[in-house]
Structures are given as C-alpha cells and as structure tokens.
Amino acid sequence: MIIITKIIAILLALMVISKSFYDYKRKRESFVTFMFWSLAWVFIVYVALVPKIFYSFATKLADQNIGIGTFVGLAFIFLFYITYRVYMKAHRLEQQIRDIVMRIGIKDIEEK
Amino acid sequence: MKLTIVIPAYNEGKVIASVLKLMPKKIKGASSVQTIVVNDGSTDNTYDEAAKYADYVANHVINLGAGAAVITGFAAAKKIGTDVVVMLDADGQHNPKNIEKLIEPIINKKADIVIGTRMLNSKGMPAIKVFGNWSMNVMTFITTGGWSTDTQSGMRAISRKALDRMQLQAVGFEYCSEIVGEAKRCKLKLKEVPIQTIYTDYSKAKGQSIVNAINIFTKLLAIRISGKK
Numbered sequence: 472m473i474i475i476t477k478i479i480a481i482l483l484a485l486m487v488i489s490k491s492f493y494d495y496k497r498k499r500e501s502f503v504t505f506m507f508w509s510l511a512w513v514f515i516v517y518v519a520l521v522p523k524i525f526y527s528f529a530t531k532l533a534d535q536n537i538g539i540g541t542f543v544g545l546a547f548i549f550l551f552y553i554t555y556r557v558y559m560k561a562h563r564l565e566q567q568i569r570d571i572v573m574r575i576g577i578k579d580i581e582e583k
Numbered sequence: 584m585k586l587t588i589v590i591p592a593y594n595e596g597k598v599i600a601s602v603l604k605l606m607p608k609k610i611k612g613a614s615s616v617q618t619i620v621v622n623d624g625s626t627d628n629t630y631d632e633a634a635k636y637a638d639y640v641a642n643h644v645i646n647l648g649a650g651a652a653v654i655t656g657f658a659a660a661k662k663i664g665t666d667v668v669v670m671l672d673a674d675g676q677h678n679p680k681n682i683e684k685l686i687e688p689i690i691n692k693k694a695d696i697v698i699g700t701r702m703l704n705s706k707g708m709p710a711i712k713v714f715g716n717w718s719m720n721v722m723t724f725i726t727t728g729g730w731s732t733d734t735q736s737g738m739r740a741i742s743r744k745a746l747d748r749m750q751l752q753a754v755g756f757e758y759c760s761e762i763v764g765e766a767k768r769c770k771l772k773l774k775e776v777p778i779q780t781i782y783t784d785y786s787k788a789k790g791q792s793i794v795n796a797i798n799i800f801t802k803l804l805a806i807r808i809s810g811k812k
Contacts, residue, residue: 569647569754573655576621576641583617583638583665 480519484512584690586613587665588682588717590620590637591652592673596627598785602675603636611683613667613747619659620673623652630671639663641758650758653659654751661746668746676786681778685740688774695745696762698731700739707782719760726803727764731775735759738778745771749782752806757799761806 488509495505518524525542588606592599599620605620620633624646633640641659643652653670660668667689671677675804681699688694705713716735723734739762749765751758766773 490589568645569651572624572643572645572647573651576643577656577659577662580619580639580641580659580662 478517480516484516487512584613584639584666585664586610586616586667586669586682586686586810587660587663588616588618589653589656589660590618590671590673591649591656592620592625592629592633593623593652594625594629595647595673596625596629596632598675599629599673600632600636602673603633605679606636607679607682610654610686612686615802617663617665619656619663621652621656621659621666623647623649623669648754649752649756650751650761653662653758654754655757656766657741657746657751661743665746666743668741669714670737670739672786675783675788676780677738678779678781681738681776682740684776685738685778688776689740689742693772694774695742696766696773697740698733698763698773699736699740700731700733700775701736701780702732703775703777704779708780715796719799722796722800722803723760723763726800726807727760727767729760729763729765729767729773731763731773733775734763736778743766745769753802755802756795757802757806760799760803764803769778 491500491505494500495502529542553573590599590602595602602716603618603620608616608618617638618636619639619641620629620637620640622630622633622643624643629642631640639659641655643655656670657668667686669682669685675697677699685697685699688697701708702713702716710714716733719731719735720731724730735756736759741762744767748769748771749762751761751765752812754760763773765771
C-alpha cells in the first residue's frame, strides 16, 4: 500500500509539473507560477517517499511526539478548506460570466 | 395579447432557417407574434441564418447551455413587453400548429404554464426515449416536488405572471425540470396539452442521452440544496 501511494504521488507530480511546464512554454502561466507548483510537488513527493520527516518535524514543532494521525487530520481540514474556497470562487466567477454573457445577449434588443 | 416565440439554438445552422420559415405570423387570440432566437454561442452559421428570419436574435458570445439560453430568451421577451411566451426547440421537432392550443388555457386564465406533452401519445418515440422521459419525470418529482407527464418537453407556453415569478437558475438541460418545480414553488397553475412531435433523424440525434440524466439529477439536487434566492 505504501509503495502504491509513492507511485501515485510520483505520477501525479509528473502530471502536474509537465502540465505546468507546457502552460509556461505556451505563455499561459509565468515562470514564478511554474516554479511554485514544481517545488510544491517535489516537496509532496519527498514527503511521500520519506514520511518519517513528519516525526522529526512534529518533535521540533510541538516539542513532543504527536501521532501521524494528527498531521493527516490537519491536512484534511486544510485541503477541505482550500477546496471550499476554490469551489466558491469558481462558482461565483461562473455566475458572473453567465450574467455578463446574458446581458450582452439582450443589450441590443428593443421593442419594435 | 402579445405572443413571443422563444427558440434557444446551439449549432442548428442546418435547420434553423426552415424552422423559422414555418413560424406563424398570426395566431388566434394574439395581437402580435414575434420570434426570438437565442444563439447560444454556436460555432456554425446559426446566428446568420436566424438573423435572416427571426424578429430578434439574442446572442451568447460563448456557449452557456440550454437553460441559460432560455433565461436569456425570457429576459429578452420581457424587454419587448410580451404577455405570453411559447418555447420551441430549434431542431424542428415541434409542430407550430400546436401553438394555438398551447396558449389557449393561458388566454382563458386556466393556466400559467402549459406543457406540450409528448407522452400522452408517444407513438413514434423510440422506446429508450420513453423510458428516459418517464425516469426524468420521477427524478423531477423527487428533486422538486413538481409533476408532469413530460417534464423534458421543449414545447411550453408561459404567461407573463409565471415569467415574473419564476427564479430559474439552471444553465443546462435541467431547466426543463426546474420549470416544473418552479410552477409548484410559485403556486402557478400548470396544465398539459398533448402535442405531436416530428421525429426526423436529425431531431432524434439531437435529443438528450440517458447518461445526461444522471448529470441533470445531480444538478437538480444541487439547486434544491442551495435553495432559491
């Protein structure tokens, strides 16, 4: 199971980094954005390959041994929050685009 | 009474001209008849063809979906001061001769929304579509509480009162079910009138797929959960 998780993490990282590089080459995103996502995913792969890093991090952070479950729980809360924010923003943008398109659509219609 | 025929269209360049040519200029009970085509970001010549024969063309610069096109059509109809809207599909499956009996219950103040139902005489309709339509009726009832024998019919007549009261949000094909649900929520009188459908290879190919039903169901649930403003 641990090996599968590592393989999935590597494959996902390769997908995201290659997509980000493709977008950068096509000038759809900046070099800074490309570097940000590349480094973020390199870090994720590193954590997936060396999960023990959590233990040393937790010891330094809380000066005590906290379980890996605490980290996973915190990660879930954080990810759900991010997903919620992204969903709300996308939903709002979609509604705004829809309103604009509809208003433009009937702009020239006047009673004859 | 001012009647407006609203036709949402997406990539219907091949047939839209022939559909518009069949639109009646006079209908019993209506002082005027006007046609609005809503071009929903078509990538073919739908806009140019519609502009030749329709009284008005509302143009979406990008494709939003059938429901969004209907909302735009209603807004355009209100803007020109319509009293009754009749909706037709752009693929030519609806016979304009049915418009008169569709608006009759509204003129006689017996209905606010009239659905042209294909299910009371579904002869000629492919069996898979009959099954799909009845499934959608059940899904509509579960998600909105509204009932009709043909919730997915594209041929409807809607009074000005209903236009002003309904708060449509659906951008895709789930708008059909949403209208039935809004009739219930807004306490509007809904009636059904049997209509004949013209099935051609073109109109059969244009219909919704069964797979789309799941998508519609989840969107209707989302609308139900998020509630009306």
